Amino acid sequence: MKKKLTTVSFNGTKEQEIALDNVIAEHKDQPGALMAILQKAQGIYGYLPIEVQQHVALAMDIPLSEVYGVASFYSQFILNPKGDxxxxxxxxxxxxxxxxxxxxxxxxxxxxxxxxxxxxxxxxxxxxxxxxxxxxxxxxxxxxxxxxxxxxxxxxxxxxxxxxx
Amino acid sequence: MENMVNIKINDREYAVPANSTVLEAARYAGVDIPTLCYLKDINEIGACRLCLVEVKGARGLAAACVYPVNEGMEVYTNTPKIRQTRKTNLELVVSAHKKKCLTCIRSTSCELQKLCYEYGVDEDHFQGNNNAYAIDDTTPYIVRDNEKCILCRRCVAACKNMQGIGVIGANDRGFDTHIASAFEKTLDQTSCIGCGQCIVACPVGALYEKDDTAKVLAAIADPTKHVAICAAPSVRATIGECFDYEPGTDVEGKMVAAMKALGFDGVYDMNLTADLTIMEEATEFLERMKEGKNLPLITSCSPGWVKYCEHYFPEFTDNLSSCKSPQQMFGAMYKTYYAQKVGLDPKDIVFVSAIPCTAKKFEVTRDHQNAAGVCDVDVAITTRELARMIKQAGINFRALDDAKFDDPFSIGSGAGAIFGATGGVMEAALRTAAEVIEGKKLEKLEFEDVRGIEGVKKAVYKLGGKEIRVAVASGTANAKRLLNEVKAGTTKVDFIEIMACPGGCVNGGGQPTQPAVVRNNVNLRELRAKVLYTADKNLDVRKSHENSAVKKLYDEFFEKPGSHKAHEILHTSYVKRGLK
CATH class of the missing domain: 3.40.30.10 (Glutaredoxin)
Incomplete structure (x- = not known):
């Protein structure tokens, strides 16, 4: 079955984006970096919305489908935001x-x-x-x-x- | 001499190349090991567990497709244990497969169906976990039915590894695994280019073209409609495969006869408008060279490539030739020039194209493709759909007498014929451009450096004392590589031909499907392309500008290549779509 995906809009900040870019720069050239980057991205945003995954995909020059494949495979990755x-x-x-x-x-x-x-x-x-x-x-x-x-x-x-x- | 090793297959000795897999080595023993997921060079993941073999001394069974040979290895490919395991694995695969085989589009050409029959599978042995998935038919070209998907991932590999695109992947895990786009977007919401390489990679009926045959049949049955069809260069080189001809058989005469038997009011050769495209494009190239503007010029015949450019390289859309593709030029010319000439209302014309391509189904829906105020082309049907229509009509294709295309659009030059293979458009353009620049006849017509099935080809030709640098790429992964070089300035080039499908239209996403055992062992692209090059060689007229039918079009209607009228009717525009 397909996962239920959020319709709540993304409200990431500039600070979060800078933090994410730093994480990507740190890991980008390591083999298997995607998992580590997603884990830290989740730490920054609390979840992994499409905007964050697309950002990671573009920065790593890999298809979004590959990022989503990993994010949806592991139950520890959260695709929908958490409430207060x-x-x-x-x-x-x-x-x-x-x-x-x-x-x-x-x-x-x-x-x-x-x-x-x-x-x-x-x-x-x-x-x-x-x-x-x-x-x-x-x-x-x-x-x-x-x-x-x-x-x-x-x-x-x-x-x-x-x-x- | 290749490095060889000695191995035993089913107790007999063979010397095989040291870098082979067991699957490849088995062919030396005359054994085809069954596979479902394996596609040579594209998908080598050992996932389907159908190619299992016994290797003496190895623990458990080995997946032949990814198991390398070594000296002294002893392999068994057909023991009771192997047969039983393969059968069980097949039963597990079909347990989660929607078994609507009777009316499935791939019935009789389905690789799963064939194996189940060969292994005597009980399709109800296991009760599988059958998740419900909606059919994705949101695009005008590709339909995905995930309830038939067996998760072999050939489509994912074709999209990502071969084409360098990757708009589909495996989502979720375990029994919930399914192939779809990120965040469950439907295909129309992605940057899919519609090349259809996923369809021809699919072993089952989970992927297929959006079938438009009903529209065509309804038009033919409507007495108020004038229904015409034109056949793209490469359809005649491949449609025979749907009627049990060997790949690489030219069946132009029978294809034309079958189209006539279907009841079209006119059956025409798209090679003619391939020539017309060359007239316009060569003129455009010479003009851009003179002005030094928007170079390199990049061809625009391949609608998959055009959509790729718009999504992934929008900075190059100004470099695209403004020429419509041969398909669109034909429809535009037919509904303007020909409609006027014979007194038809363009609204009463249904213009159909037979094409090797699924992306052409998108092209007919594009903006600025309506020269006569109605769409240039009404329906684009793939080689597979044309074959389907012929079969449904009960036409005995093999027994047909050869027929000829209808006048006045029956003549295509050799240059038009080779449009269907990678490098063909470039060669056709060079033949015309060279004669215009040099002002004299070419002694040698063949531009061999741009031929062949390599992904990227480059050459430099001296025309009229000036060096013209050309490059040819087929397959969008190769196009990406080339365009990145152009962007970085490491490749300097004046004229680029790009086709979205590897090998060009002969290997298009609308072409007949061939099972993995054929794709892995026969060079389909080369065999099919040979049909076109042979046709070219045997034609008297081999240059677009010498095609008398094309000359007549300019004399009677378009005045001259690049004229105002030609621009209004035969040219178009592009959009910067960006990544979705």
Whole structure:
């Protein structure tokens, strides 16, 4: 299946572009530089939108399709921007059997976005994640670095409300 | 003497070149090892696991296409273990393949279908992961059906390695892997040039030309329409392959007869407007040389190349010849000059071209290609589509008596004939330019330095005491190399011919598909080009300016090459598209 791709517009800054150019200059002539450059580009921008990948492709004189092929192959590369509050629901085995799927459903309906998407105001993004090692608290979700455990769907609204304003 | 090694293939001894792969060596033993992903020099990745062989002492089975031979090696190509493994691998491939074989465009020419038959595959043995993908038919030339794709990556390699473009690649991973453009853009949103080299590389029906035969058949069936067709130089050199002739068979007479049998009101030779192109282009070249402006002049006959230039080298669009391509010149001339002459309303004419090219389907939709107020050419059909129409009509191609093109557009010179091969346009132009400059007849017509299938050719000719530096490139990766040299100033040149497809139109993206086993072992470009050079040699008229039909066009209508009227009808303009 094709990946869902963001429609939220790019808002990179001049400083970010300079930082990216420095990264490219540093790695350009190394064999297999693309992975390293993409990893650092993600560090600069938080994700790898088309504008960033196109910039990398032109600077390295390789087709954009090759850059995207690598970026879409590895799950650690992020193609869609994260919100100010990145909500991640653990869908690892323990959380899943404890009803994490229901948490995801609830989040989708409260935030009005699907798994992998971001709200139009860029405030919240929603992702499923693999086991985060907090099985004792299953089912868990995280908002940025905060961990919430032993959840039921009716607790979701309260958690989101904390970040709304 | 080549370095040789001794190896055993199926217990018999052979001496084979030391740099061969097992796949190449097996041919010495008269064995064709099956392949799906391998294309010589283009895609050598050992991915499809169909060419597996047993190598004594090696761990597991080896992929013959990428396994080098060495002294004393013992190879087995047909053991029960190999047969079973290949069969299982085929069953895995077809498990994720949309098996709509009955009506598939590649039925009977599909490499997967042939292998499945040979190996007795049960197509339902495995239940595969069949992801749903929308068919991409957003361009006027190429259609992609990813549900039929077997991920061999031949198209990706043709686009990226051979053409130096790379608008497609493998996206995502595992069962979700699919071939598409970056960020899932449809092909029309990319800098694809429409050359169609991906189509002729595809072993299955995942890539094909946008079929326009229905438009042609509907026009023929409409009594209010006058439907004419003209055949590009190289179609006669290749369409025989669709009717089981050996590659390199000239079937001009039968092709013309088949076109007439299909019911066209006029069947014409595009070699004529190839000559007309030369008249205009040679004149343009001499003018630019005089003025020293927009040099080097670069040919504009290949619409794939023109689109490539507009996307990737927009700084060179002023160097492009303003001449329309022979296809567009024919339609423009037909709907102006001929329509007036015989009293036809251009609106009632449906002008069709038979071409070796998928990019021509884009060319007919371009702006400023409407000399008579309606589009110059209505439909461009590839060699494959023409063959399809002939088969559907039940015409027994091989049994047809040879026929001749219709007057008054039946005459093409030898110079027009060689347009379909790399270097041909340059040679044709030089024959005319040389005689104009020198003011006397050439003693030797052949400009051999620009012939041949090398990617880039350069030569210097002394014409009228002046040195003319020419270069010829075919395949856009070679064009890129040449243009970068011109940009850097390391190559100084006055006149460049570029064709988008490697080898020129004879190897175009609209030409008959040939399976990998043929492509890897037979030099198709050379065989097909030979048809054109032989035709040239056998013609009495071998220079565009000596073509009596062309002279008549100027006498009766266009006045002289480069005239105001010629510019209005036979010339066009370009856009700087930039990278998308």
């Amino acid at each position: 509050y990145a909500v991640s629901v653990c869908l690892g085995t323990a959380c899943y059997v404890k009803g994490a799927g229901l948490l995801m459903d609830k989040l989708e309906s409260i935030l009005g976005i699907k798994n992998g998407e971001i709200t139009a105001d860029r405030k919240f993004s929603l992702d499923a994640t693999r086991c985060i090692g907090a099985c004792g608290l299953a089912p868990v979700l995280t908002v940025n670095e905060e961990v919430y455990g032993r959840l039921t769907p009716d607790m979701i609204a309260g958690i989101i409300a904390k970040y709304k304003d």
